[in-house]
Amino acid sequence: MSALQRALSVLYPDQCLICRNLVDQPGALCPDCWRGVPFVQGHVCDACGAPLPGQGDGAADHCDDCLTVARPWDKGRAVMLYRDAGRRFVLALKHGDRTDLAGPAARWLTERLRPLVECDAVVVPVPVHWSRLLRRRYNQAAEIARAMGPLLGVPAVPDALTRLRATAVQDGLGIDARFANVADAIVVAGAKRSALDGRTVILVDDVMTSGATLAAATTACHDAGASRVIVGVLARAVRSP
Numbered sequence: 001m002s003a004l005q006r007a008l009s010v011l012y013p014d015q016c017l018i019c020r021n022l023v024d025q026p027g028a029l030c031p032d033c034w035r036g037v038p039f040v041q042g043h044v045c046d047a048c049g050a051p052l053p054g055q056g057d058g059a060a061d062h063c064d065d066c067l068t069v070a071r072p073w074d075k076g077r078a079v080m081l082y083r084d085a086g087r088r089f090v091l092a093l094k095h096g097d098r099t100d101l102a103g104p105a106a107r108w109l110t111e112r113l114r115p116l117v118e119c120d121a122v123v124v125p126v127p128v129h130w131s132r133l134l135r136r137r138y139n140q141a142a143e144i145a146r147a148m149g150p151l152l153g154v155p156a157v158p159d160a161l162t163r164l165r166a167t168a169v170q171d172g173l174g175i176d177a178r179f180a181n182v183a184d185a186i187v188v189a190g191a192k193r194s195a196l197d198g199r200t201v202i203l204v205d206d207v208m209t210s211g212a213t214l215a216a217a218t219t220a221c222h223d224a225g226a227s228r229v230i231v232g233v234l235a236r237a238v239r240s241p
Contacts, residue, residue: 017104018089027104036085040078040112040236047071048208049078049112050236063238069175069211072218073203076231077112079105081238082207090206090235094140102140105234106147109204113232114152118200121230123149123156126205126217127186129163144234145204152202160192161217170209178212186216188224197225202232209237 014023016030018037023030029037043052045063048071052061080086093101125141133139142158149156167181188196201221208214208231218229 017101018085018092027107033085037089038081038084038086039108040080044077046075047073048076048211048231048236049233050238051081065211065238071211072215072222073229073231075116076208076214076233077109077116078208078233078236079108079112080235082209082235083237086235093143093234094206095136097137099138099140099143102143103147105206106144106151109144109232109234110148110151113148113202113230116230117152117154117202118228119154120198120227121152121154121200121202122160122195123152123154123202123204124160124196124217124221125158126203126213127159127161127163129166131166141205144206148202148204148232154202155195157192157195160188160195161186161220162189170212175210175212178210179215182213182216184216186213186220188220193224196221198227200228200230201226202230205231205233207235207237208233 014026016023016033018033019030021030040049040051043054044050045052045061045066047062047066050063052063082090092098123145125139125145128139145156145158163185164187165185167185170178170181173181203214203217205214214231221229
């Protein structure tokens with residue numbers, strides 16, 4: 001470490017991503033927050049990454065949601081559950097102007113997805129409507145996707161997908177209403193179709209609840225000629241047991 005770096009570390013010590021307590025390195029969580037984040041481990045649903053009981057037998061097992069609702073994508077993985085410190089992390093990235101969290105989120109998601117990524121892949125985020133982008137100033141999924149491209153060694157195309165209309169907020173809607181809300185709302189931008197044609201698309205979003213938005217985005221990718229779609233989300237919302 002250079003003298004300048006040592007001086008900066010004294011003036012601006014590294015802080016936990018969530019609670020701001022001091023940590024040993026940048027982009028890290030303190031021990032308490034690390035234990036508080038419900039990272040997904042062990043046997044998971046092959047379609048959404050939700051945790052499953054048992055060790056699995058190598059088969060493509062699925063959670064109850066993914067057995068009930070057809071998933072148009074091929075496989076899916078999640079980093080954490082959308083609760084407790086995991087929920088606070090996601091909300092800070094999404095609504096708290098904490099774009100600095102996109103880098104750690106991308107590293108975690110890359111670890112989950114690397115075994116599924118092929119050399120012909122391209123990373124694409126779920127889009128937000130321009131009116132919402134004006135208010136929020138950034139698309140958190142796009143920030144994660146931009147950071148994931150170099151980590152995976154594949155191109156990232158943050159503007160590949162477009163929302164044709166400002167859909168209603170999904171919170172509080174039933175599953176049928178959620179799917180109806182986003183039906184035909186997402187398309188591939190005309191100039192970007194060639195970037196997806198014949199490729200495996202790594203479709204990135206911050207949270208998966210019903211999967212309606214991811215399904216609409218997946219359909220748009222297939223319509224543009226994508227050969228496969230792999231879904232990667234920072235957090236998976238699951239029902240409490």
